[in-house]
Amino acid sequence: MKMINLSTLLSFWLVLLLVAFLPVRSLSPSLNDDVLGLIVFKADIQDPSQKLSSWNEDDDTPCNWIGVKCNPRSNRVTELNLEGFSLSGRIGRGLLQLKFLRKLSLARNNLSGSISPNLAKLESLRIIDLSENSLSGFIPDDFFKQCGSLRSISLARNRFSGKIPGSLGSCATLAAVNLSWNQFSGTLPGGVWGLSGLRSLDLSANLLEGEIPAGIEGLNNLRSIDLSKNRFTGHVPDGIGSCLLLRSIDLSMNLLSGSVPHTIRNLSLCSYLNLSMNSFVGEVPGWIGELKSLEALDFSVNNFSGQVPESITNLKLLKVLNFSANGITGSLPASMGRNVNLLVLDFSQNSMTGDLPGWIFKSGVSQVSLSEYKLGAKLSNIISALPGASLQKIQVLDLSHNSFSGEITNGIGALSSLQFLNLSRNSLIGPVPGTVGELKALEVLDLSHNLLNGSIPVEVGGASSLKELRLNANFLGGKIPTSIGTAFSLTTLIISQNNLSGPIPAEIGKLNNLENVDLSFNKLAGTLPKQLANLPHLLSFNISHNNLQGELPAGGFFNTISPTSVSGNPSLCGAAVNKSCPAVLPKPIVLNPNSSSDSISGELPTTVGHKRIILSISALIAIGAAAVIVVGVISITVLNLRVRSSTSRSAVALPLSGGDEYSRSPTTDANSGKLVMFSGEPDFSTGAHALFTKDCELGRGGFGAVYRTVLQGGRSVAIKKLTVSSLVKSQDEFEREVKKLGKIRHPNLVALEGYYWTPSLQLLIYESVSGGSLYKHLHEGSGGNHLSWNDRFNIVLGTAKSLAHLHQTNIIHYNIKSSNVLIDGSGEPKLGDFGLARLLPMLDRYVLSSKIQSALGYMAPEFACRTVKINEKCDVYGFGVLVLEVVTGKRPVEYMEDDVVVLCDMVRGALEEGRVEECVDQRLQGKFPAEEAIPMMKLGLICTSQVPSNRPEMGEVVNILELIRCPSEGQEDMG
Known part of the structure; x- marks a missing residue:
């Protein structure tokens, strides 16, 4: 027997009650369909801001309700616009009662669940906008089969998955389709090219793969196409040059190759052309100057070679020109000084030579950027934001990273x-x-x-x-x-x-x-x-x-x-x-015994008789101070001996009846300390005396040694004995922070199970992870027992997700390194040692001490001294180094006989020289997909940008990694 959704059941009963008890009105029954439909729709919705408070089932008409518009003649609902109302819940079947609805906009809410397969079949519906919600699931294959008069649909920025319905090609009235920023996979259905009325197509930021099918020349009315941020391969079809009305083309961040189709020269109306972050080859075509309407041209991060064609000068409307990260040589043409509307110029990471272009200081350039490529920058947005060109308005001039x-x-x-x-x-x-x-x-x-x-x-x-x-x-x-x-x-x-x-x-x-x-x-x-x-x-x-x-x-x-x-x-x-x-001391003040006066002299006379020793006041003070210091040293030594004895006794006296603050009060005793297990398990079956033996030790880090022991129920745990007691907060603050950390749960984080406290000894009790650290797998593995490409990718992705989760809860890890990433029995990564910055108020001073020098290779450049501001971008830098370490199999810093190799610099240099693929771990030779490894290394370099603001957020990193991941046949067998 199938389970019935509670909200659906309630909606059904509400309809019955309304039909049974609604008082007789003088209005037509068809009008009541709109009232009932909207009330049923509202019953499935949560409205925390009370935006729909005007919706009253006792009203004769919904035409005065907020967000509702009606035909003034028939009083039938024609438009429902609830955009940005902070609504949540599901889109119920009530909307199907609105038979005359022409426009439906529920964008920018938090609606979840799937959408009705019959929604597009409302005959009068022209516009559907469900963008920026949390909708999910597959789109039924026949969703567009009977789409009536539908002209525009946007499902952008949701969580839809599966294939794009093949029926999309049968909805002949469609003029605008936006399915961007979802998780659609598979190939692009060729039937889409049969939509002769289509003006705008946006399928960007999905997981689409395969070649772009032929037949695009059938889209005679197409103005804009965006297939960026997918996994499309192969060549761009020549037919694209037959879409003569095209104004905007974005094919960036794919795996496209070959040369730029020469037919694009026919697109005289095209103002925006973005082919960046692909694998296009050859010289920049000379015919590019025939695209007289171009305002933005982005060929960055490809394999273009040769010089900048003189025909660029013909692009009088050009505002944005980006050829960064290619193999461009020579100098910038002097004739480019005639491109008076140029606002953004980026030729970074090429091999440009010659003097600084003098025309830059004479033209109307507003922003000249030859610096590193900023991942995710949308040049079409820059165009609309930049002011008109004027020499006096130039704000950014960046000609870095060349050979000028x-x-x-x-x-x-x-x-x-x-x-x-x-x-x-x-x-x-x-x-x-x-x-x-x-x-x-x-x-x-x-x-x-x-x-x-x-x-x-x-x-x-x-x-x-x-x-x-x-x-x-x-x-x-x-x-x-x-x-x-x-x-x-x-x-x-x-x-x-x-x-x-x-x-x-x-x-x-x-x-x-x-x-x-x-x-x-x-x-x-x-x-x-x-x-x-x-x-x-x-x-x-x-x-x-x-x-x-x-x-x-x-x-x-x-x-x-x-x-x-x-x-x-x-x-x-x-x-x-x-x-x-x-010591810089004043001259001693002494009394001259041979003087008959009471004067004070600054020198000791040479005629002092009877060898009398006369002490200065400063000398007396110095002797007294020395005595105090000696007494202090002795006192501190005695206290230290007592504390060590107390610490030893405390370690041995770990209570056998510790408590759980969630189930009963923990024991607290001045001699034995306080043990709290969040799970309620009472004690250690081995006894405390066995905790800190060499046999139980798993490893040592900057903040203490880690030991393995067994709880009374037989479950193994790992115990970190903090060796930074003098830096730990007071007991109240320590316990408050540890309890917060104990509530953090994520599949890729090592769970904190409990803690133990005395003033001189603090223990953190973690779940035990059996598979060893990532460091050991990468650098201490033997023979063929090494991580496959799939293992490595999953480790990077899982670690990114754990860091993103920590940052969402306002916790900074601060000590990212491969030895802190543990691998469980199923190969999943688990990030440990998080949250210590919240326990140790002086951690920023301590972290650069000699005890954790091993982490220096992962440290962001802003850690130039002990007192630093800790922020999430420091974690992003460490993660970037970790990504490069996983892909290359090399340590962050390797010391050779007469050289020091910094991993980031090595990979960045290889990328600039076009041999980045050689950096991949030799043990994976021939057993890794280059289309994943190379973008992952580029991502690692972006994360290790010297400027913190240029590093992405970890949530963005997770999204990028999921876009990079492209399952293909046989990939599971790699490695």
């Missing part, structure tokens, strides 16, 4: 609206032009990794809005100008790896917004200004490898500065460099 040469022109000062200037990683020579100080709107200036010489111009202080100044890795000399102290907005000052000399200006101490400072690898001398200790927001301050001397400033950030940030300065002293400073 020559000097930086003083003309840069004329760009008065410039906010972002990045010319890094080129071969530029000459001085930094003083005209940069005229850029009052400039917020970021990055000229790093060039061949610049001369000094830092004093005019730089005039850039009053400057927030980031990066001049590192050049040949700049001279002193740091004191005028830097007038750039009050500065948060980042990176001028390392130059030839700067002289002192560090005290004026830097006035920059109260400073967060990150790197002056390392220069020739700076003198003492550090005391004013630096007053900087309230300082996160990192690297002065290593200079000639600085004297004592570090006392107070503030400098009380906890990392030793690595001050190393390489032999004359520096203080706790951070483990070198005491020479």
Whole structure:
């Protein structure tokens, strides 16, 4: 017997009751159908904002209800628009009663469940918009078979799966179809090309695969097609050039190959063409200049070669031009100066040469970006947002990551609206032009990794809005100008790896917004200004490898500065460099016994008789202080011995009758401590004395050792003995945070089962995961016993899901590495060691200590010192390194005999040279799909971006991984 949905049953009874007891009205029975249908629809809906409070079953007509429109003559409902009403629940059968409904919009709600197979069969219905909900399930294959007069349907941003119904091709009246951002799979039904009235088709961000079928030339009215973010393969059909009304084409982020169809040259109305992130080859076609209507052209992240064709000049309306991450050579054509409407220019990650294009400073470019490709950027959105072109309005100029040469022109000062200037990683020579100080709107200036010489111009202080100044890795000399102290907005000052000399200006101490400072690898001398200790927001301050001397400033950030940030300065002293400073004491005050006066002398006369020893006041104070210190040392030693004895007794005295706060009160005793098991299991069957033996030890990490033991019921658990007791919060705070962590459950997270507390000993009790760590599988496996490609992909995806879940609950892992990813018996990953940042308030200072140096390869660059801001993007960086480690099988940092190989740099270099496939683990040779491995490595590089804001959220990472995953025949057998 089938179970009947409760809400459906209630709706059915409601209809019967309304029919039976509704009072007789003078209105026609057909009108009552609309009232009843909407009331039945409402019965299946939850309305937390009470938006539908005006819907009253006693009304004679629904025409005055919110969201409802009627035909004024017949009083029949023709439109139901409940967009953005915060509704939840299911779409019931009540809507099928609205026989004259023309438009249905339930977009931007939280509706769930499936949709009625008869919805599209309402004869009068013209528009269906169910986008941005949580609808799921398959679309019945005959959904569109009797679609009446349906002209537009949008099911975008839901959770529909299965194949796109083949009946879609039989709905001849359709003009707009949007099924984007779902989980539709399989091939594109060829019948779609028979919809001769179709004007817009959007199937982007699904799991569609196979080749784009032939026959698209039948869509004579097509204006827009978007098949991006799928798994389409093969060539683009030549027939696309026959759709002469096409204005927008987006085929990006697929696996398409071959050359660009020459028939596209016929699309004279096309204004938007995006073929990015595919595998197209050959030179950029010269006929591209025939597309006179083009406003955006994106060929980025492909395998195009050759030079930029001169015909680009003919594109007078061009606003966006993106050829980044290809094999483009040569220089930019000088004739491009005639593209006066250009707003965005991106040729990053190519092999462009020649001097900086002078025409850029004369044209109407508003934004010139040759920097790294931003995943997910929608250029059509950029076009609509950017202002009209004007030289005075240029805001972003980014020509980084090429081989441009020559000097930086003083003309840069004329760009008065410039906010972002990045010319890094080129071969530029000459001085930094003083005209940069005229850029009052400039917020970021990055000229790093060039061949610049001369000094830092004093005019730089005039850039009053400057927030980031990066001049590192050049040949700049001279002193740091004191005028830097007038750039009050500065948060980042990176001028390392130059030839700067002289002192560090005290004026830097006035920059109260400073967060990150790197002056390392220069020739700076003198003492550090005391004013630096007053900087309230300082996160990192690297002065290593200079000639600085004297004592570090006392107070503030400098009380906890990392030793690595001050190393390489032999004359520096203080706790951070483990070198005491020479005592600077006043001259002793002594009484001269040979003097007849009462005067006080600053020297001891040479004629002192009888060898009398006269002590100065400061000496007496020093002796007294020494005595106090000796007594203190002895006292602390005795206390430590007592504490160790107490700790030992506490470990042995783990209570055998611990409690569960959810079932009964746990035992608390000053001698035995407090044990809480969330599951209610009372104690350890082995006894506490066996917990911390070498035989039970599973491993050691930065925060303590992990042991295995058995509960009384026979279930194995893992126990982490925290070795950072001095950093742990008070008992109340510790227990509160641990209980929060104990409630977190996810299939890919190691579950916290309980805890044990004494002031000197804290234990965290976790579920036991039997399969060992990912690190051991990757780096300590033997012979053919290694992870297959499917194993690796599933581990990466599962780890991403666990991190996304943690971030949704406002928990930052902080210590992502392969040894913290455990593999269970079924091969599923389980991420452990999460939430410790909530237990240890000083974790950010502790994490960079020598105890967890193994995690340094996973650390984001913003961890330049101990005091750092912890945020989710730090986890994303560590995850990116983990992705590269899983795909390549190499450690994040590998130390060779005469070299150090950083994994991120190695993969990034291989990508730029077109040999990224060689980076895949040799043990997988011939047993991995390149169409998954290469995008995954690109994703890893994006996650390890140097700029935190450029890294995606973990939820986005999960979506990208699911798009990358493309099951194919025989793939299960790989590896």
